[in-house]
Amino acid sequence: MNACGLRQLASFAAIGVVNTGVYYAVYVTVNLQTPYLAAHAMGYAFAMSVSFLLNSYITLRTKPTWRGFARYPLSGVVNLLVSGIMLHLAVSALDMDENLSALAAGLLATPLSFLVARWAITAGRPSTPPANGTIRPRVHERQR
Template identity: 35%
Template sequence: MVAKFLNSEVFRFLVVGVANTLNYYVLYLLFNYVFHINYLTAHITAFIISMIGSFYLNSYYTYRSRPSLSKFLKFPLTYVVNIAISTVSIYILVDLLEINETVSPLIATLIAIPFTFVISKKILKT
């Protein structure tokens, strides 16, 4: 049962998600703290950059499908919901709940993960 889970799409999606989240978070911190870019601008910029890496990792590793221009052009649609949920979440966490802007992007990412899995699977497995 454990071996089956470790080879499942859900597990591979989680592995890619962790790698992608680390990539996003490092970029977010770099833009926000090193380049002193506003936290929402840093969030959106890091999000877009990490989304490109996520496309290739999810195509090759998670869903074991071949990337194509058509899928690449559709893939950002999967993130429309993700970026909306994570952006609203980070705003609520930072501005309304006064949670530290260093931690809140991680919480916002966790909130958005289930939506991204469902939508990306539909696009990348076609």
């Protein structure tokens, strides 16, 4: 992975930490008035939306799209499945501690989750300037 990819992975991981706090804040607040599973679902949905926006703007420095938003939850599914498989193997096959294994599995699954998130957000976007040689100005330059 090149320097840009490593920067993006570090940003993705940092946003994941922030996002955990967002989830928990929403969960605790909503749980004051609703059952805990409903609070969990609302906190998760809100945190996933915040994560998508932060990763679009900060990690990948791109404008979010509805198509990317629809694909973005796949990164969470990949993380859940891969970390779950790693957790199971660590505990059942390697006889590792369940709590440490959960942390290790989550950390080890993060790079794959990042790759899926990056694909979800950026798939279908042009990676090179238009073929006719014109260079499109950045959004903030067009608004002047």
